[in-house]
Amino acid sequence: MAENKQVIFKGYIDRSPTETDMELRINKVELKVPKGSGAFLVKNLYLSCDPYMRGRMRDFHGSYLPPFVPGQALEGFGVSKVVDSDNPNFKPDDLVSGITGWEEYSLIQKPLQLRKILQHDIPLSYYLGLLGMPGFTAYAGFYEVCSPKKGEYVFVSAASGAVGQLVGQFAKLLGCYVVGSAGSSQKVDLLKNKLRFDEAFNYKEESDLDAALKRYFPQGIDIYFDNVGGDMLDAALVNMRIHGRIAVCGMVSLDSLSKPKGIFNLSNLIMKRIRMQGFLQSDYLHLYPQFLEYIVSNYKQGKIVYIEDMNEGLESAPAALAGLFSGKNVGKKVVRIVHE
């Protein structure tokens, strides 16, 4: 038996989470897996903070993922090391990534939720971002949903985030003109100087988002990769070009599902024959191998970079998650639980 520190989900909310919606608890864990269970036990090394997790904090059972269980540890993407296994596909010391618990040790009873890490010359935490769900979201969303063409005008919101920073780089690799929006001058600087966006702006400094988009896209937007919804989506709708495409990836600005903000400019969909499409990366998993090849190749050639924002210690995880919704993170938010 060992101690197992956990981040517990306290109860349902219908707003963005704060640190106090979670609490730390010390539990016990059996370090041996019961024989005949087919399960395996992992030690969690890195946990991923992702905006979609807010959806699992709501008392709403109609979504693609069930809500968290109040009183139990949160779940999310993680990178972990196998400690003990009753499953022939996983051996002690194997490194894995996938859905795990927000705790030091997790008993994995659904082995299909994790895959083994085979590529060992890329930082392990990148399996939560560049090579993980956010990276694959950017890949599927940009290439499969946006139908991009060389030379097109691409706008990305939350552009320095886990997904946005890659969408912009993919668009640049394809030969598009790319502008990103973000919420601080530090992020704008990263977008322009490190992530190779053509332009970037701080939306908090713009009193008129429509005017801001007209300034950066006098000829209009072909592709809007939307991570935020709300006012930015409304402004983008007005600035779309004929036959434009909007990939609806996230609505991080939408603080409450029960009192959402209205979108007012959808009549542009008709006038400009716009395709607006919501998507989830999980619908495109057949493309994961080609994604991996594309990313690893471009990363190793230095054609793609990835910015992480790393917290230290499970204790810092609640604040790290809550910070996503006020834009505190600069790049992909990851929590390191233990140095290996």
Added chain:
Amino acid sequence: MAENKQVIFKGYIDRSPTETDMELRINKVELKVPKGSGAFLVKNLYLSCDPYMRGRMRDFHGSYLPPFVPGQALEGFGVSKVVDSDNPNFKPDDLVSGITGWEEYSLIQKPLQLRKILQHDIPLSYYLGLLGMPGFTAYAGFYEVCSPKKGEYVFVSAASGAVGQLVGQFAKLLGCYVVGSAGSSQKVDLLKNKLRFDEAFNYKEESDLDAALKRYFPQGIDIYFDNVGGDMLDAALVNMRIHGRIAVCGMVSLDSLSKPKGIFNLSNLIMKRIRMQGFLQSDYLHLYPQFLEYIVSNYKQGKIVYIEDMNEGLESAPAALAGLFSGKNVGKKVVRIVHE
């Protein structure tokens, strides 16, 4: 020279038109076309009242059609007979359909706006509906935008209108389950008993549109063909199934572009991976020959019916157009200018 009664556009509005936004005027017209002009003169037989015409009454130049010119006659789709011609492709007594003036005689200076009517065993006025822009809108919207499959659950709003009544019949021909909404019990009756919808309801009698849709689609909606926008679109979003499609054809509920109603449930686009697409029939004109063949064949076999709502006399045209926006029309609204 002859007298030429005209319906004059009085001035820009940003709301749905009323009868008094137009006025009748008697003008003069030369019944001979100037030599060397390439133009031709038509006598207008039928005029079409279509919701999109509201868009041309706004002082907004960014749309796919320019605004009407205050002080001049309105324009719209019509069926006309050639009176005199300086164009080798059009001879006196030819019947034509396309864009003409809201007046007794029109000098056509853009011959490409009209095509000759070749099929003479179908009522002439049907070239404004079943075989015209609304029919082709229904065809392109349903088959090209909705990606329909046999057995799917299809919802159509403004379902007895010029477009909706055909979308429902196309969906039934393909083997879908089809429910329509409309604004009177007379229309609901037509939908169920004449247009072969599986079910229909009067949205004005529903205090909760979400509950109404749940009643008719307990398993959810695969395809929503949206002619109205607004509250019905919001309710449909909540009731869409995973991988559902929304064809955004019109937003007749949207009374004002400058003060549109908000749409609040777009987060469903992500959760359910919905594709929402605006479209215009004019992007699909390469399909017009196959549309014509499909429609004529099905119509002659009695597999498609078409409901018209005919007004008599150019004098009645302003009220006929205004009536579209309060749902006064039952079926496709047409104005007969002259009995031939």
